[in-house]
Amino acid sequence: MNTTVEASGGKAQSRRILLVDDNADAALALSMLLEALGHQVCTEHDGPRALASIDEFRPDVVVLDIGLPGMSGFEVAREMRQRQATRDALLLALTGWSSDADRQNALDAGFDYHLTKRVTIADLEAALVRPHAR
Incomplete structure (x- = not known):
């Protein structure tokens, strides 16, 4: 099993x-942080490209902004839940959208958890090891 030391000093499994x-x-700053924590990261900047990358990359976790141009993060999450490569992936909404309705819409779209931007490293690390909420 491949593990890495977390910023908090504990152990976490390396994730895709x-x-x-x-x-x-x-995206660059967060990808650098995640890589420093020992994870393998693929970065995309819109929904269609994210969907195009999942069959090859086969992520364990998807950290997805909701306010994307053209195709919202809600739409991307719904589509990911229909695809074999991401059906069982942990989906984390990481967004500036923070109302109760936004949180409920994220869960309804298939996200496991809703995190609000400026998330702390500790909160992000905790979300990466949580069980699926569904």
């Missing part, structure tokens, strides 16, 4: 993480 965010700078 698909990161989808249209903000290139935010």
Whole structure:
């Protein structure tokens, strides 16, 4: 089993993480953090490209922004839940959308958890090891 030391000092399993965010700078910073924590990261900046990458990358975890151009994160999550490669992946919404309705819409779309941007490293690490909410 491949493990890595977390920032908190514990152990976490290395994961294959698909990161989808249209903000290139935010995506780069988060991908660097996740890689430093020992994860393998594939980054995409829109829904169609994220969907195109899943069969080859086969992520364990998808960290997905909701406010994407053209195809919302809600639509992407619904489509991912229909595909074999991501049907059982842990789907994390990481978004600035933080109302109760946004949280419920995320869960209804197939996300396991809804995290609000400026997420802490500790909260992100905790979400990566949580069981699926579904």
